[in-house]
Amino acid sequence: xxxxxxxxxxxxxxxxxxxxxxxxxxxxxxxxxxxxxxxxxxxxxxxxxxxxxxxxxxxxxxxxxxxxxxxxxxxxxxxxxxxxxxxxxxxxxxxxxxxxxxxxxxxxxxxxxxxxxxxxxxxxxxxxxxxxxxxxxxxxxxxxxxxxxxxxxxxxxxxxxxx
Amino acid sequence: xxxxxxxxxxxxxxxxxxxxxxxxxxxxxxxxxxxxxxxxxxxxxxxxxxxxxxxxxxxxxxxxxxxxxxxxxxxxxxxxxxxxxxxxxxxxxxxxxxxxxxxxxxxxxxxxxxxxxxxxxxxxxxxxxxxxxxxxxxxxxxxxxxxxxxxxxxxxxxxxxxx
DNA sequence: CTACTTGCAAATCATTTGCAGATGA
DNA sequence: TCATCTGCAAATGATTTGCAAGTAG
Numbered sequence: 001x002x003x004x005x006x007x008x009x010x011x012x013x014x015x016x017x018x019x020x021x022x023x024x025x026x027x028x029x030x031x032x033x034x035x036x037x038x039x040x041x042x043x044x045x046x047x048x049x050x051x052x053x054x055x056x057x058x059x060x061x062x063x064x065x066x067x068x069x070x071x072x073x074x075x076x077x078x079x080x081x082x083x084x085x086x087x088x089x090x091x092x093x094x095x096x097x098x099x100x101x102x103x104x105x106x107x108x109x110x111x112x113x114x115x116x117x118x119x120x121x122x123x124x125x126x127x128x129x130x131x132x133x134x135x136x137x138x139x140x141x142x143x144x145x146x147x148x149x150x151x152x153x154x155x156x157x158x159x160x161x162x163x
Numbered sequence: 164x165x166x167x168x169x170x171x172x173x174x175x176x177x178x179x180x181x182x183x184x185x186x187x188x189x190x191x192x193x194x195x196x197x198x199x200x201x202x203x204x205x206x207x208x209x210x211x212x213x214x215x216x217x218x219x220x221x222x223x224x225x226x227x228x229x230x231x232x233x234x235x236x237x238x239x240x241x242x243x244x245x246x247x248x249x250x251x252x253x254x255x256x257x258x259x260x261x262x263x264x265x266x267x268x269x270x271x272x273x274x275x276x277x278x279x280x281x282x283x284x285x286x287x288x289x290x291x292x293x294x295x296x297x298x299x300x301x302x303x304x305x306x307x308x309x310x311x312x313x314x315x316x317x318x319x320x321x322x323x324x325x326x
Numbered sequence: 327c328t329a330c331t332t333g334c335a336a337a338t339c340a341t342t343t344g345c346a347g348a349t350g351a
Numbered sequence: 352t353c354a355t356c357t358g359c360a361a362a363t364g365a366t367t368t369g370c371a372a373g374t375a376g
Contacts, residue, residue: 032329032330033330033331034329034330034331034374034375034376035375035376036331036332036374036375038331038332039331054365055365055366056365069333069334071332071333072332072333072334073333073334073366074332074333074334074335074366074367074368075331075332075333077365077366077367078331078332078367081366081367093256093259096256096341096364096365097365098365098366112298112299112302112304114304115307121302121304123298123301123302125294125298127294128291128294128298131288131290131291131294132311132313135275135286135288135291135313136275136313136315138286139275139284139286139317139318140317140318140321141275141277141284141313141315141316141317141318142315142316142321143313143314143315144278144314144315144316145313145314145315146311146312146313146314147310147311147312147314148295148309148310148311149309149310149311149312150295150298150299150304150306150308150309151306151307151308151309151310152299152304152305152306152307152308153304153305153307154302154303154304155302155303155304158303158305195354195355196355196356197349197350197351197354197355197356198350198351199349199350199355199356199357200350201356201357202356217340218340218341219340232358232359234357234358235357235358235359236341236358236359237341237342237343237357237358237359237360238356238357238358240340240341240342241342241356241357244341244342259339259340259366260339260340260341261340261341
């Protein structure tokens with residue numbers, strides 16, 4: 001049963017019917033938008049590995065194309081927004097800048113943020129989701145999504161001493 | 164917010180040794196900073212009632228002083244930062260802008276955010292804190308703080324139909 | 327063809343900062 | 352006194368947008 005809706009939080013891994021690139025192409029087609037090489041380069045880079053990144057880091061990986069003037073800063077920002085609209089990326093704000101991560105094809109999760117090394121560590125907790133729903137029920141609140149963010153020091157930095 | 168369980172109710176107010184104003188004066192003194200009338204006006208306005216606000220809303224309340232040029236935009240921003248440093252206010256980011264709320268003299272809590280009316284509803288859950296600590300322990304992570312943010316539709320907007 | 331896209335540069339927007347005059351301790 | 356403030360205006364920095372030229376369908 002492919003093609004799950006994005007409000008499904010219950011699975012450790014999410015089966016997907018299409019690769020991110022196809023899925024994006026579909027999104028564009030549906031909106032009368034075009035599949036350009038710029039958009040293709042960006043999607044390819046973004047989904048080449050799973051981690052958190054901001055616009056600048058992404059542009060760092062695309063530096064070649066940018067310096068050749070085949071891709072511009074503006075287009076990167078525009079495409080990032082489209083990827084979020086398309087449900088392929090999730091955007092969060094961390095220290096003033098926007099940070100993105102894969103949303104499509106990955107299970108939902110929350111984060112531990114190490115204040116020392118700035119690492120984001122993912123975790124998933126069914127109990128947290130249950131708790132969220134219980135709180136929402138108590139307030140007659142209809143949940144669309146949630147975000148749990150725990151700040152502190154990660155195992156590595158703790159061992160590295162101090163702080 | 165009446166009508167809650169005892170366990171929650173007992174945490175609704177936190178006894179403090181000083182009023183926010185005194186506490187801020189203390190903070191300033193300790194840092195060799197001065198208690199000016201501008202800082203006094205801002206603290207007084209900020210703690211005159213408990214709610215969430217951003218820099219612009221605050222300046223709306225201080226419009227009189229600002230138009231008389233006894234207080235400037237820059238000073239409001241500078242003082243807001245000092246209040247956060249002093250531990251009197253907590254800052255969060257919501258839709259690109261900074262939103263503040265009382266931290267001193269107020270129990271810790273998390274938020275339900277209504278996407279329709281933009282209201283922030285506070286809640287406190289001991290179970291959430293326990294869960295947070297359990298997750299952290301599992302990752303050998305030292306917790307400093309956390310933030311849980313649930314997005315959706317509040318009771319009022321749900322009743323009012325649709326979006 | 328031609329409507330959607332792009333690169334470029336200029337524009338935003340909230341927030342910050344440099345400076346010279348003002349002021350609290 | 353005099354180091355710390357303040358208002359002002361200009362500077363930031365990330366992100367967005369207007370526009371004329373480029374290009375997918």
